[in-house]
Amino acid sequence: MKVPMVDMLAGYPPIKDEIETAVKAVFNKANFILGEEVVKFEKEFAAHVGAKHAVGVANGTDALRLAIIAAGIKPGDEVITSPFTFIATTETISQCGAIPVFADIDPVSYNLDPKSVEKKITKKTRAIIPVHLYGMPCDMDAFMAIAKKHGLKVIEDTAQAFTGKYKFTGGDWKSLGAIGDCGTFSFFPAKNLGAFGDGGMVTTNDDKICEELKALRNHGSKVRYIHEMEGFNSRLDTVQAAVLGVRLKHVEKWTEMRNAVAAKYAEALKGVCVTPVVPANTRHSFNYYTIRFDTKAKRDNAQKHLTELGIANQIYYPIALHLQKAYAHLGGKKGDLPNCDHVQDTVFSLPMYPELSDAQIKTVTDAVKESLKVAVK
Numbered sequence: 001m002k003v004p005m006v007d008m009l010a011g012y013p014p015i016k017d018e019i020e021t022a023v024k025a026v027f028n029k030a031n032f033i034l035g036e037e038v039v040k041f042e043k044e045f046a047a048h049v050g051a052k053h054a055v056g057v058a059n060g061t062d063a064l065r066l067a068i069i070a071a072g073i074k075p076g077d078e079v080i081t082s083p084f085t086f087i088a089t090t091e092t093i094s095q096c097g098a099i100p101v102f103a104d105i106d107p108v109s110y111n112l113d114p115k116s117v118e119k120k121i122t123k124k125t126r127a128i129i130p131v132h133l134y135g136m137p138c139d140m141d142a143f144m145a146i147a148k149k150h151g152l153k154v155i156e157d158t159a160q161a162f163t164g165k166y167k168f169t170g171g172d173w174k175s176l177g178a179i180g181d182c183g184t185f186s187f188f189p190a191k192n193l194g195a196f197g198d199g200g201m202v203t204t205n206d207d208k209i210c211e212e213l214k215a216l217r218n219h220g221s222k223v224r225y226i227h228e229m230e231g232f233n234s235r236l237d238t239v240q241a242a243v244l245g246v247r248l249k250h251v252e253k254w255t256e257m258r259n260a261v262a263a264k265y266a267e268a269l270k271g272v273c274v275t276p277v278v279p280a281n282t283r284h285s286f287n288y289y290t291i292r293f294d295t296k297a298k299r300d301n302a303q304k305h306l307t308e309l310g311i312a313n314q315i316y317y318p319i320a321l322h323l324q325k326a327y328a329h330l331g332g333k334k335g336d337l338p339n340c341d342h343v344q345d346t347v348f349s350l351p352m353y354p355e356l357s358d359a360q361i362k363t364v365t366d367a368v369k370e371s372l373k374v375a376v377k
């Protein structure tokens with residue numbers, strides 16, 4: 001049985017009519033740029049994560065870019081983040097003229113390690129960008145405490161973790177992305193809440209940052225043709241907002257389904273490999289389901305075996321950012337961040353989407369088990 005990494009059409013038939021009605025309404029009004037569907041979706045999204053504001057932007061990368069600028073990061077400033085993430089997290093730092101500084105990851109969660117972050121703080125440090133990798137909540141209490149102590153901004157890269165939750169203080173649930181100064185989200189089709197194209201969002205509780213973001217996404221102008229600064233053309237498309245407004249109503253159920261798939265994977269793979277260790281009082285959003293072996297040889301063998309059987313799989317991420325050519329000028333080398341070195345060599349991700357069937361799960365987990373018994377050429 002072939003198993004794809006994601007099946008973006010699986011969730012479509014039940015909501016097809018609703019989406020087509022919403023999209024046709026935009027076509028009929030032709031309010032393509034910052035139409036009322038965008039404003040409505042921003043309000044609903046802000047309410048969903050429990051943030052005061054949500055500002056729709058063109059994609060998750062621009063969400064980071066605009067959040068970094070709106071948070072006051074300037075050329076020459078240092079921003080500490082994870083080396084074990086998608087390059088969007090760091091190219092946006094560099095492209096603002098700031099300097100990405102890589103700290104090591106935690107060997108269990110694979111997320112940025114607060115203790116390593118503290119060691120990287122210098123006089124130039126202005127912000128921390130924790131990335132909720134695969135949907136796994138970061139240790140936000142620790143990051144917020146470090147930020148408070150050193151006067152830093154916190155931007156949560158929540159691209160993979162919409163609907164993830166964290167218990168912040170006093171037993172109140174907090175959505176990931178609503179804890180730091182800004183949360184950035186992506187609606188790339190394969191994320192938990194996917195558009196029919198590109199889209200992104202920044203959430204914040206800060207009125208001033210919100211005002212900045214709204215200007216930045218629209219050529220720096222708060223009043224039409226009056227520019228106090230330069231900005232970007234980075235608005236969330238109205239057609240996408242209409243699609244997202246419909247899909248938002250279903251996303252909690254889809255995350256529950258992802259968690260149910262994850263529980264079945266964990267049960268079947270007990271004692272076979274390391275499965276995700278979700279911290280108490282948090283909710284993982286399971287954008288990806290990532291397993292780990294004790295050696296690179298076992299990982300590579302499992303990957304080859306699954307591929308041979310037609311089971312999709314992917315290493316997120318095979319080369320950590322500090323070891324990429326794009327960051328050679330920063331001088332990173334193997335051994336600098338030992339947890340990251342080990343994790344990049346031993347993890348890989350299995351198919352994950354809400355509608356994954358029990359038969360598919362069994363096919364995948366049987367193949368992982370088999371891979372430990374056969375040597376694949």
Ligand SMILES: *Cc1c(COP(=O)(O)O)cnc(C)c1O
Pocket residue numbers: 059060061062085086088089131157159160185186187188198199200
């Ligand atoms: C997907 C992703 C982004 C970028 O989002 P786009 O919408 O594709 O621009 C940023 N950070 C992380 C961690 C991501 O996974």
